Amino acid sequence: MNKFIPISEPNISQKEISYVQKAVKSGWVSSLGAYAEKFENDFAKYCGRKYGISVSNGTVALHLALVTLDIGKG
DSSP, rough: OOOOOOSSSOOOOOHHHHHHHHHHHOOOOOSSSHHHHHHHHHHHHTTOOOOOOSSSSSHHHHHHHHHTTOOOOO
């Protein structure tokens, strides 16, 4: 059985496509650069915080949260 079962359909606007194109053309498709910095600053502001950090995936985010809260093994 090779049937794809979508969990949710992508909802990507033309504005988002434009941002991705600009990022690719600029050569900054990584955790650094103007787009990552803008996202972190905008997200921090949205959350009412002074700082924000973006990471590559949810596992990294959970790891950083556990380390920050000094939660050890077990």
